Amino acid sequence: MQEVTAVLAPGVDKGSARPPGAALAGGRAQVVWRWCADHKLGLAGLVTIVLLTLFSFVGPVLYHTDQVNTNLAAVNLPPSMRHPLGTDDVGYDILGRLMEGGQSSLEVGFAAALLASCIGTLWGAVSGYVGGWVDALMMRVVDSAFAIPPLLLLLLVGTIFTPSVVELIIVLGLVSWLITARLVRGDSLSLRTREYVQAARAAGARSPRVVVRHVIPNALGTIVVQSTFEVANAILLLASLSFLGLGPAPPAANWGAMLSNGLNYIYAGYWWQIYPAGLAIVITVLAFNVLAESVRDSFATRLIHP
Amino acid sequence: MVAFLIRRFGQAIVVVVGVSLIVFLITHMLPGSPARAILGIQATPEAVRKFNEANGYNRPVYVQFLVYWKHLLEGNFGFSYKQDLPVRTLIANRAPKTLLLVGLGFFFAFVVGIPIGLWQAVHRNRLDDHVLTSISFVGYSMPVFWVGMLLIWLLAVANHVFPAESPSAATVGQVLQHPVSLVLPVATLTFVEAPGVVRFMRSAAIENLAEDYVRTATAKGARRVRIVLVHVLRNSLLPVITLIGLTLPLVLSGSIVVEKVFNYPGMGLLMWTAAQTRDYPTLLGGAIVIGVATVFGSLLADVLYAAVDPRVRYA
Numbered sequence: 082m083q084e085v086t087a088v089l090a091p092g093v094d095k096g097s098a099r100p101p102g103a104a105l106a107g108g109r110a111q112v113v114w115r116w117c118a119d120h121k122l123g124l125a126g127l128v129t130i131v132l133l134t135l136f137s138f139v140g141p142v143l144y145h146t147d148q149v150n151t152n153l154a155a156v157n158l159p160p161s162m163r164h165p166l167g168t169d170d171v172g173y174d175i176l177g178r179l180m181e182g183g184q185s186s187l188e189v190g191f192a193a194a195l196l197a198s199c200i201g202t203l204w205g206a207v208s209g210y211v212g213g214w215v216d217a218l219m220m221r222v223v224d225s226a227f228a229i230p231p232l233l234l235l236l237l238v239g240t241i242f243t244p245s246v247v248e249l250i251i252v253l254g255l256v257s258w259l260i261t262a263r264l265v266r267g268d269s270l271s272l273r274t275r276e277y278v279q280a281a282r283a284a285g286a287r288s289p290r291v292v293v294r295h296v297i298p299n300a301l302g303t304i305v306v307q308s309t310f311e312v313a314n315a316i317l318l319l320a321s322l323s324f325l326g327l328g329p330a331p332p333a334a335n336w337g338a339m340l341s342n343g344l345n346y347i348y349a350g351y352w353w354q355i356y357p358a359g360l361a362i363v364i365t366v367l368a369f370n371v372l373a374e375s376v377r378d379s380f381a382t383r384l385i386h387p
Numbered sequence: 388m389v390a391f392l393i394r395r396f397g398q399a400i401v402v403v404v405g406v407s408l409i410v411f412l413i414t415h416m417l418p419g420s421p422a423r424a425i426l427g428i429q430a431t432p433e434a435v436r437k438f439n440e441a442n443g444y445n446r447p448v449y450v451q452f453l454v455y456w457k458h459l460l461e462g463n464f465g466f467s468y469k470q471d472l473p474v475r476t477l478i479a480n481r482a483p484k485t486l487l488l489v490g491l492g493f494f495f496a497f498v499v500g501i502p503i504g505l506w507q508a509v510h511r512n513r514l515d516d517h518v519l520t521s522i523s524f525v526g527y528s529m530p531v532f533w534v535g536m537l538l539i540w541l542l543a544v545a546n547h548v549f550p551a552e553s554p555s556a557a558t559v560g561q562v563l564q565h566p567v568s569l570v571l572p573v574a575t576l577t578f579v580e581a582p583g584v585v586r587f588m589r590s591a592a593i594e595n596l597a598e599d600y601v602r603t604a605t606a607k608g609a610r611r612v613r614i615v616l617v618h619v620l621r622n623s624l625l626p627v628i629t630l631i632g633l634t635l636p637l638v639l640s641g642s643i644v645v646e647k648v649f650n651y652p653g654m655g656l657l658m659w660t661a662a663q664t665r666d667y668p669t670l671l672g673g674a675i676v677i678g679v680a681t682v683f684g685s686l687l688a689d690v691l692y693a694a695v696d697p698r699v700r701y702a
Contacts, residue, residue, distance in 0.1 A: 221398070221401050221402060221405055222405060224398070224402045224405070224682075225402045225404075225405025225406045225408070225409055225678075226405075226409060227636060228402060228406050228636060228678045228679075228681040228682045228685075229406055229409065229410065229636065229674065229677070229678045229681070230636045230637070230639040230640040230643070230677060230681070231636065231637075231640055232640035232643050232644070233639070233640065233643065233658065233674055233677060234413070236643070236658055236659065236662045236670075237410065237413050237414060237662070237670055237674060238413065239662065240661075240662040240663075240665055240670065241665075313528065317528075317530055320530050320532075321530060321531070321532065321640075321644055324530070324532045324644065324647075325643075325644070325647060325659060325662075326663075327662070337530070337532075340530075340532065340533060340536065341532075343536065344532075344536055344539075344648065347536065347539055347540060347544055347551075348544055350544065350545075352540065355536055355537070355540055359529075359530070359533040359536070359537070362529075362530050362533065363525065363528050363529050363530075363533070366528035366529075366530075367524060367525060367527075367528040370524060370527060370528055371524065374524075
């Protein structure tokens, strides 16, 4: 398993006697192949994510639908040859809308997770490395933000303005960095006592350099796993936010907003407005969760058998 | 123990102040002013100025924050112009109903999750363990509102088993007069919370099954059922307690959505309505109450944990 982690996160192996490059002696392809064989579920998650990306970004090229202009002549139609998944209350084709919604979900999910990981990593690494009252203060900030339910924070922000996609990414990133910060702080607390960190300091490296070059790379395993979970969380939050009517305004397509529409017609029995978007969310979130869990396992195995 | 309590309580107070500061800054720093929200966009600059002076909105933010805290300590949460009621009255009316919903959700999540998690630990890596793990993974990944919609679809629309709408009751007593209408909202919350309990319980029980006392009990001839139900179950329940504190923010997030889906008149719906109508005082007061409830919820869980497990270090 050690070879695998060397591929995924080159920094993780620095502490051990084996130089990182040696792990690749068997060939990169072979290592990747072995990881896939050991982690069938993680592989399934990865494949699902690739397929979803193709569906969302390449799909609209092959399957043309008008997702901007409403078509009041084709409202609430059940699935048929012309509209494989039916239409919604303003005549948008649901299959086409799923693709558009997938684009925004994946874009926002990835970007928000990336932003959250950057903030959380820096915050946690500095907090744990510096220690003392700075650490205490920084962690109380995290505790405070953690005590406010994320959806409530988003509700507060969404009240004041209807966010664009970029603003949405920033807002979601700003509510999602807390767990990363806590985890990286934990790693940082133990890393700062390691010999190589002390050696770097003795050699005259200044704190910012030690944090960036020695602490953060060695916490990379934690960071990678947590950011994968954060993609899933951001997609769920985006869906909830849009469901509550606080997401991007129409005609921007969004899975949560599609379901919010579906709820209005639930008594009319329009099941095709309930199942597809919900399943799309579950499959996407599940894929990221499974992948994250699987990557975490491969790190954990390495810890057990060094 | 006393020193631990004091320390932990002190931390909670700091966090409460932090929570209020964050919420206060968000409502004040973002564009769109309370004056415009209340007087309307047609209001003259003169009227806006007078309104700001009367409400102290023209003073520096830190002064406003201190004044707000002074009012909070006096029990004054501000006044909702939109609903024409003091915010305190609104919260006092809604909070108990959310407490009921969230409490029942937690209760049933534990009732369902603990036996399943224990069962999985005992049958670790067997087929039923894998199947149950897959189910809880799917449960993890389901959006709360979709679970609610599926339940409405299956049990209220396609089959008329339970009502899809909660009673618009004024008090907890009135809610409890229609227990049938609580079934779907509580089931939704249970479904969303149970997978976490299952995962936690499973790993706690697996750890405990490897402990020396299990080997000792086995060596003394205790039956497997007795070991699991008496020793492992009791010891595994401890870490599960901390789950209450850990997941409280997420559960309250879920409660906002559930209340919206089922039109349940709790804090979540109050906050959602306040967001729709730009009711700043209600948003501010409600967010602080929810934040404080979360802080003290996890404080309670920590203290409870320390009280039942003497091995917890009070450091």
